[in-house]
Amino acid sequence: EVQLVESGGGLVKPGGSLRLSCAASGFTFSNAWMSWVRQAPGKGLEWVGRIKSKTDGGTTDYAAPVKGRFTISRDDSKNTLYLQMNSLKTEDTAVYYCTTEASVAGTFAWFDPWGQGTLVTVSS
Amino acid sequence: EIVMTQSPATLSVSPGERATLSCRASQSVSSNLAWYQQKPGQAPRLLIYGASTRATGIPARFSGSGSGTEFTLTISSLQSEDFAVYYCQQYNNWWLTFGGGTKVEIK
Numbered sequence: 001e002v003q004l005v006e007s008g009g010g011l012v013k014p015g016g017s018l019r020l021s022c023a024a025s026g027f028t029f030s031n032a033w034m035s036w037v038r039q040a041p042g043k044g045l046e047w048v049g050r051i052k053s054k055t056d057g058g059t060t061d062y063a064a065p066v067k068g069r070f071t072i073s074r075d076d077s078k079n080t081l082y083l084q085m086n087s088l089k090t091e092d093t094a095v096y097y098c099t100t101e102a103s104v105a106g107t108f109a110w111f112d113p114w115g116q117g118t119l120v121t122v123s124s
Numbered sequence: 125e126i127v128m129t130q131s132p133a134t135l136s137v138s139p140g141e142r143a144t145l146s147c148r149a150s151q152s153v154s155s156n157l158a159w160y161q162q163k164p165g166q167a168p169r170l171l172i173y174g175a176s177t178r179a180t181g182i183p184a185r186f187s188g189s190g191s192g193t194e195f196t197l198t199i200s201s202l203q204s205e206d207f208a209v210y211y212c213q214q215y216n217n218w219w220l221t222f223g224g225g226t227k228v229e230i231k
Contacts, residue, residue, distance in 0.1 A: 044222055045168065045222040047222065063219060097168075101215075110170060110213065111160075111170065112173075114168055115167065
């Protein structure tokens, strides 16, 4: 069974840092493009960024609101995805989902499956 | 950034009736469009990709159509489990973007 399990969420003060993790199982993690998608309370979905598989270069892309503050990394030996969040703002408060981008031959794609999400609250 | 606009924001439908949801892109995304269903407290679930291909296990009452900038998700006969929020997402551009969602509620 394909499974993605996020952890690391919590309460942090504005300007602070937090690192989220996503443990993957049931598929070949090293071949997968992985993304983080967030959802502010009562709002819609917002793509945060991706990391490609190492065979596709292992590069990262970020949405403008988080570029320069957030860093996505992966440890294929541990089947784990990370999201390092620095200089956090109140508007970063959201449920953060880990998800697999179903890339084929290096193309951008849809998301399937999704983890259950972890809540990050940025508040003083 | 490609802006995705969904309409209506809320759709009130009786069980057994047909629901038609719209999604518009600010520029052409070809057929690189997906639809998701999200229920309260749950992660989104993939319904449709490639604008019209149902994901594994998705019932035939869900269908997608369109290309370019105009897309439609149709639920042919609403079941109780279909009342949820639906999102479209484009993947034609490296910066993946979602629509604001359509809430399908019981009339």
